[in-house]
Amino acid sequence: MVEKRIRLDALDILLVRSLGKHPRTGFLELSRLTGVSRATVQARIERMEKAGVITGYGPDVDLPAAGYPVLAFVTLEIAQGGLDEVAVELERIPAVLGAHATTGMGDLHCQVAATSHEGLQAALLAINRIPGVVRSTSVIALSEVVAPRYLPLLESEERPEPSRVPVYRGGQPGPAEEPGSL
DSSP states (O other): OOOSOOOOOHHHHHHHHHHHHOTTOOHHHHHHHHTSOHHHHHHHHHHHHHTTSSOOOOOOOOTTTTTOOEEEEEEEEEOTTOHHHHHHHHHTOTTEEEEEEOSSSOSEEEEEEESSHHHHHHHHHHHHTSTTEEEEEEEEOOOOSSOOOOHHHHHHSOOOOOSSOTTOOTTOOOGGGSTTOO
């Protein structure tokens, strides 16, 4: 269960950045990389997990390399009050990578992947068969211009320095974070 929103400080962002670069790293190694005690690292990461800030450590998957080179964005108009039922049905279609309820012309925007244009067509037909879907519009992605990311946003705000963390170096990288060390 997600607790109230937490305020991230500079150490939290450093830990998120370090986990992004080294997702399989344990607390002790993160401690070495960041220059903070292992107990502090563990407490901070557990706090962010409990608050729902860190949601997983799964591998990033390159869909074209995995055999799914066709990506489309599908806008759905749904019947009034049908959001919950449509969401349940979308979750049953493996090609649907994600969906967001939105404002504007459409009610839902979905990201759909397929092995081919024919596979995309089959996924679109499955989506259109969902009771509650009134209309769909799709566009095919030609190339990825900006990869999914979160660190630039998190780092764009000025963050307070952590309190009661005497070993913390104020955002200075540890020995393994120096340029050219990876």
